[in-house]
Amino acid sequence: MATYAIGDLQGCYAEFEALLKRLDFSPSRDQLWLAGDLVNRGPDSLGCLRRSVALDGAASMVLGNHDLHLLAVARGHGKLKRKDTLSDILEAPDRHEMLEWLRRQPLLVDDAERGCVMTHAGLPPQWSLAQANELAAEAEAVLRSDDVDAFLNVMYGNRPARFEPDLAGMDRIRAIVNVFTRMRFIAADGTLDFAAKEGLDSAPEGYAPWFTYPRADGLTLLFGHWAALEGQTPGARVDAQALDTGCVWGGSLTALDLDSGERISVPSRSADR
Ligand SMILES: Nc1ncnc2c1ncn2[C@@H]1O[C@H](COP(=O)(O)OP(=O)(O)OP(=O)(O)OP(=O)(O)OC[C@H]2O[C@@H](n3cnc4c(N)ncnc43)[C@H](O)[C@@H]2O)[C@@H](O)[C@H]1O
Secondary structure (H helix, E strand, C coil), rough: EEEEEECCCCCCCCHHHHHHHHHHHCCCCCEECCCCCCCHHHHHHHHHHHHHHCECCCCCECCCCCHHHHHHHCCCCCCCCCCCCCCHHHCCCCHHHHHHHHHHHCCCCCCCCCCCCEECCCCCCCCCCCCCHHHHHHHHHHCCCCHHHHHCCCCCCCCCCCCCCCHHHHHHHHHHHHHHHHHEECCCCCCCCCCCCCHHHHHHCCEEEEHHHHCCCCCEEEEEEEHHHHHCCCCCCCEEEEEECEEEHHHHHEEECCCCCCCEEEECCCCHH
């Protein structure tokens, strides 16, 4: 039995299938972890989502910002943008089942035995693992409940830019979700920057990649989200494993074998499209 963690699919279904084949992945034998952003920007968001739903039981995923955008648009709280490739899902006959499945997915996967945690964007140094688990559960409960529309209706936004324990209501949930799904550069006090998305040299003054701040618990932190890192985490002071190798941007789709540490990649087919 092998366990593989795969970075952002973002609608790159052909590459997803090619990678599973390359891994000789067997749902009855192996386990898959998906780092979120299954959908959007790429050519076959529907294929990626359907396949992920079908792999339930053999696969664990965390929600990414594009997955939440899909949920918001589908429920009438957001609008499709020019570069979105979500229409095939929104028009699919099985969309209801897939979207109900999606909103029940977690923001954090914690494998205590391996000392390994997966989130879409990362884990800030200000949060202990216990606190992160509690905050994830709090936001997941909202997404799974009848309050889902009240949240998705106010989800978009960058404020508050820093999580504070005394935050309340939907501001609190937005702050939690923004950390788990949109974080890249942060200040020492945990304030998030939402503007810079490119490489490390795009850091705003006073901000640094979240993984360059130390933490003492020795966890392995798996994350996607930040394609411009190209799978690297220079300057990391934690064991951070960047899984988004920019398949949708012409890079590759990467699986990390959680037992051996080996990385296996297939090239993007975007040049063929
Ligand atoms: N609370 C909330 N508030 C607001 N929005 C919310 C939200 N919750 C969810 N959303 C949604 O979040 C989505 C993202 O919005 P955007 O932030 O507009 O989307 P994006 O540029 O495509 O960023 P992405 O998250 O895909 O990151 P990636 O590293 O792949 O790509 C980033 C950039 O890196 C570049 N890049 C990729 N590989 C690179 C490389 N090797 N070198 C340099 N740059 C590279 C790409 O060109 C790209 O421009 C939207 O749909 C939005 O609606």
